[in-house]
Amino acid sequence: MDELAEGGHSAPANHSKPHFHGHRERLRRRLLEQGPGSLSDYEVIEFLLFGAKPRGDVKPLAKALIAQFGSLAGVLSAAPRDLQKVPGMGDASTAALLIIREAATRLARTDILEQPVIESWTQLVGYCRSIMGRSSVEHFRVLFLDRKNRLIADEEQQRGTVDHTPVYPREVVKRALELSASAVILVHNHPSGDATPSQGDIDMTKEIRETARRMGIELHDHLIVTRSGESSFRSLGLI
Structure with a gap:
């Protein structure tokens, strides 16, 4: 059902499905059944991009970001203008990564506020x-x-x-x-x-x-x- 909603329509009968068909659902199941540690860095970035890009395969973009910035930390620390230099990174995708960084910053700040x-x-x-x-x-x-x-x-x-x-x-x-x-x-x-x-x-x-x-x-x-x-x-x- 998730793939139907994200794609907007079901594939016609007897037509081959794209190679990434069902990939998002498989990642979700792995996350829930095996925990976050089962995901590689680029797969974490895939998850972050799912909301910004509800259709299509975001794995190539996630891998391109890792290649450009060297690591998950490098991607999440990158300036917006640098993120948008990577082909496929628009405003929605950039915002999705920036808000994760802000959430992590606020979480870290709570550790030093009360003492x-x-x-x-x-x-x-x-x-x-x-x-x-x-x-x-x-x-x-x-x-x-x-x-x-x-x-x-x-x-x-x-x-x-x-x-x-x-x-x-x-x-x-x-x-x-x-x-x-x-x-x-x-x-x-x-x-x-x-x-x-x-x-x-x-x-x-x-x-x-x-x-x-x-x-x-x-x-x-x-x-x-x-x-x-x-x-x-x-x-x-x-x-």
Whole structure:
């Protein structure tokens, strides 16, 4: 019945069916009977595309996405403009992948909302890497904390080119005051994959720390995240 609904009509008698006939139903049965672990990365992407493309075979497109971006994580982290460069990826398909990424981000955020971030540091680092680590441009975020070091807000402050994000210390502190934050954690990514702080990163961090300190706001740390790792200014003795 599912294939009838998705195709819009049944195949005429005695006519050969397309090679992918029944494929969606077989995937659904495998998922329900054997669990999500039974699916390969491209099959997970197929599922995500089913709603956007209710007819036809999406396996070639799913495999093309994996080939283009290297992995399931790479596909889900890709920018919309890059996804749409892959033949067959229209607005509906791109939106289907973007909303999954947003759902995963919000799920990860719940792990750090109800407890002091210092006590959930591993989850915090994992969350930051998941939302920024694979980006092809630099993003600068600020995590605003209350007096109990619980997360008040997580906001992107700047977005730059491949290797440069302009950061304005006064804007960071101004926003902290608006939120009545007692402390902040700075986070940005290095698209190069090297999490080593640059001299510019160090100088900018010192400027923000001094500006914040004058207003009674503590800088807990500055994290640099990449697709494969991270570095902490506090652990490096830079704060």
